[in-house]
Amino acid sequence: MSVKKLLQKLLRYVLCLAAGLLAFAACGYTDYRLWPLDLPASAHPRIPVTALQNKQLVVPFLTPGVPVADVATFNDQLEAFLRFEYLRGREARAGHDTSRMLLAAVNTKKAPHYKIFIVTDNDLLTALPQLADLEGRNLISHYELETWSEKELSYYQQESHTFDVAYDLPTAEKLETINSSKLLPALAQFLIFKSQTDNRVVDRSDSAPQPLTREQATQLASDILDVAHFYDLPLDYFMGVGAMENDYMDVNGDLTHAVWKKRAQRGDVVLRRTRKRVMVSDYAMGTWQITRETLRAAHQLYLHDKRDYSQLPPRLRPPHELDMNNVSDAVLTTYAGLLLRDLLDHFGGDVEKAIGAYNGGVRAPNQNYASGVKTIADYARRILEHASSGDQPGAILPNANAPATTAPSTTATSTSAKPSDISQPSAACTPIVPGPAAASTGTPAPTAAPGVASTPTATTSSTAASGTPNAAASSSAPSSTATNKPNAAVPTNNCVTPAAPKLSADSAPAPTPQPKPPYRRND
Numbered sequence: 001m002s003v004k005k006l007l008q009k010l011l012r013y014v015l016c017l018a019a020g021l022l023a024f025a026a027c028g029y030t031d032y033r034l035w036p037l038d039l040p041a042s043a044h045p046r047i048p049v050t051a052l053q054n055k056q057l058v059v060p061f062l063t064p065g066v067p068v069a070d071v072a073t074f075n076d077q078l079e080a081f082l083r084f085e086y087l088r089g090r091e092a093r094a095g096h097d098t099s100r101m102l103l104a105a106v107n108t109k110k111a112p113h114y115k116i117f118i119v120t121d122n123d124l125l126t127a128l129p130q131l132a133d134l135e136g137r138n139l140i141s142h143y144e145l146e147t148w149s150e151k152e153l154s155y156y157q158q159e160s161h162t163f164d165v166a167y168d169l170p171t172a173e174k175l176e177t178i179n180s181s182k183l184l185p186a187l188a189q190f191l192i193f194k195s196q197t198d199n200r201v202v203d204r205s206d207s208a209p210q211p212l213t214r215e216q217a218t219q220l221a222s223d224i225l226d227v228a229h230f231y232d233l234p235l236d237y238f239m240g241v242g243a244m245e246n247d248y249m250d251v252n253g254d255l256t257h258a259v260w261k262k263r264a265q266r267g268d269v270v271l272r273r274t275r276k277r278v279m280v281s282d283y284a285m286g287t288w289q290i291t292r293e294t295l296r297a298a299h300q301l302y303l304h305d306k307r308d309y310s311q312l313p314p315r316l317r318p319p320h321e322l323d324m325n326n327v328s329d330a331v332l333t334t335y336a337g338l339l340l341r342d343l344l345d346h347f348g349g350d351v352e353k354a355i356g357a358y359n360g361g362v363r364a365p366n367q368n369y370a371s372g373v374k375t376i377a378d379y380a381r382r383i384l385e386h387a388s389s390g391d392q393p394g395a396i397l398p399n400a401n402a403p404a405t406t407a408p409s410t411t412a413t414s415t416s417a418k419p420s421d422i423s424q425p426s427a428a429c430t431p432i433v434p435g436p437a438a439a440s441t442g443t444p445a446p447t448a449a450p451g452v453a454s455t456p457t458a459t460t461s462s463t464a465a466s467g468t469p470n471a472a473a474s475s476s477a478p479s480s481t482a483t484n485k486p487n488a489a490v491p492t493n494n495c496v497t498p499a500a501p502k503l504s505a506d507s508a509p510a511p512t513p514q515p516k517p518p519y520r521r522n523d
Contacts, residue, residue, distance in 0.1 A: 019053050048124065052162060058123040065147030069131055071140040072116040077105075078186060078387045080114035081163060085222045087116065087139055102160040117156065118143075123347045171385045175235060178388045180225045180448045186387035187221040188214070190239075190380060198247040209251040220248060220287070223316060223330050229335035230312055235382040237351055238340065240373035241358060244381075245289035253284040267324030268292075286329050288336035295324065298335040301342055 048059045061067045072087075074080035084103040091098050100119040105112045118134075120127035131143045148156070175183075193213040195201070212220070224242070228235045242248050261283045264270050269292075272279035284292045290298065299322040309317050315330045327335075343354035346362065355373045356365025 031301045052261065053123075057125070060122050061123050061124065061145070062449065063147045063149060065146055065149055066153045067120050067122050067127060067145065068153075069118045069120055069127070069132070069143045069145055070115055071118055071134070071143045074114045075111070076418055077114055078189050078383070079193065080116070081167060082383065084116050084163075084192070086197050090137075090139055102156050103163050104156040119153070120145075132521070138204060140241075160295045167382065167386050172383070175381050175385050178385070180229070182388040183225060183384060184218070184221055186384050187224065187239075188217040189387075191221055192215040192384060194247045195249050205347050209246075209249040212248060217248075220329075220333070223333045226313060226316060227333050230307070231341040233337055233340055233344075234351060234377075236377035237355060237373060238337065239380045240375075240377035241336070241340065241355065242287060243376045244359075244369065244373050245284075246287055246288055250286050252286070253289055254291075255281075255283045257282050257284070257291070265296070267322070285327065286332040288332050290332060290335060294339070295327065295332075295335060296322065298339050301338055302335070305338065352447075 006436050048062065051058050051060060072080075072083060074083065080103060084101070088098040088101055091101070102117045102119065104115055105115060108117050118131070120130065127145075131140070134140045135143065192212050194215065195209075195217075198209070198211070199451045200208040201211055224238065225235070227233070228238050246253065258271055258279050260279050261268075263275060264278045264280060268278075269281035270278050271281055280292075282293050284291050285295065299318065302318050303320075313336065315328070316334045318331050318334055340354060340358060343362070344351065347353040347357070352367075352370045352374065353365050356367050356370035359369040360366030
């Protein structure tokens with residue numbers, strides 16, 4: 001057989017094989033597309049059904065259950081709680097019911113997600129306009145409708161309530177004693193939250209500044225901690241000033257403000273001149289809204305200050321020569337801290353007067369401004385103490401891994417053990433004298449503190465059949481409390497442990513008041 005015939009035969013086989021495969025593929029595709037499939041029939045109608053309730057037309061949800069709307073999802077617990085409180089506050093000011101807003105931890109494969117839910121009416125005609133109003137006011141970015149069972153609703157209501165209780169409980173470690181390395185992440189998150197919820201940003205006005213990025217917030221938080229430590233400032237009030245002035249965003253304000261001076265100085269923007277005076281621009285600058293003339297006064301304070309500024313990072317150190325038109329935001333933070341420190345010294349440490357003078361001047365402190373700063377300072381202190389200290393709110397929150405059909409378990413953790421929790425040496429044992437059986441008296445179980453779940457203890461009383469040698473001893477022995485360990489054995493030593501003496505409130509020694517430690521940065 002020649003080579004030519006061999007190639008022709010091989011080509012014919014290849015073409016036949018290709019045609020067969022093509023025909024098989026065509027048959028398979030046709031079979032896949034034309035094979036009859038079962039159409040799943042829905043148990044509920046997909047067309048909205050109208051109804052009359054109390055002589056009003058309603059359109060119930062298609063799926064039975066409690067209708068809810070998922071309006072926000074977060075990966076960070078602090079961010080979720082801040083947004084949750086902000087949404088509730090805005091709705092409360094509008095006169096709306098906020099009891100239907102819930103914050104819950106939803107379990108996922110990697111980590112729990114934190115969601116904000118709104119329980120709506122079972123009427124699409126009222127639920128959809130309510131959610132659209134929140135979306136139009138830029139309070140939520142989206143919403144997804146779903147339904148819950150009554151057990152799920154009860155579980156998430158209890159979980160949301162536990163969040164509120166957790167962030168209201170006092171912490172063991174106060175803001176003044178928390179290390180700055182622990183404060184930094186929570187402080188940066190707080191700065192981002194305040195910049196994102198600024199009224200100009202939420203209202204989407206034309207002059208709205210850009211909210212802080214994560215990098216900007218972290219840098220500003222580090223600067224605030226450094227300056228507060230250097231000048232020994234109350235951190236919460238220093239944060240309150242930044243929030244009241246510009247919500248920590250670097251943008252100039254009060255651009256039309258101007259003042260009269262005897263003569264112009266280097267760097268002044270002269271607006272008008274007369275024979276004896278000049279009018280110069282005095283707009284507020286940057287994050288801390290320091291006016292140009294106040295900045296000159298702050299620079300004079302810096303030149304006469306005797307502190308060792310080498311302890312500050314180089315980016316926070318003001319230059320010896322002031323350039324009014326080229327002052328960085330980091331240096332403005334230093335000037336703001338110096339001004340507040342000078343006002344605190346002027347008023348003898350009176351924080352409210354110093355804060356009021358920061359806005360209204362030494363002669364006429366602005367009390368309304370001081371009240372607003374105090375409100376923000378108290379809120380910032382509560383949030384940062386819970387987010388940064390060892391008493392994490394998540395330690396007493398419901399277990400995110402628990403199924404929605406079970407009640408959440410609430411446990412409490414403490415960073416320091418109480419004296420009663422520390423194991424003590426056992427007391428001397430008094431032998432039990434056999435005698436007639438005595439009736440055991442039960443003692444009430446201790447009551448758990450509010451907000452802390454009490455651990456159930458199974459109290460077992462030892463009973464013995466009459467006529468046995470240990471009957472008297474068993475009946476007279478105190479009831480023992482079973483531990484949580486499996487197969488915990490009841491002690492069988494025939495002795496009575498002396499009861500601890502009861503101390504009254506008057507006999508307990510009064511603790512010596514400790515001085516409040518200053519804010520420290522020792523990392």
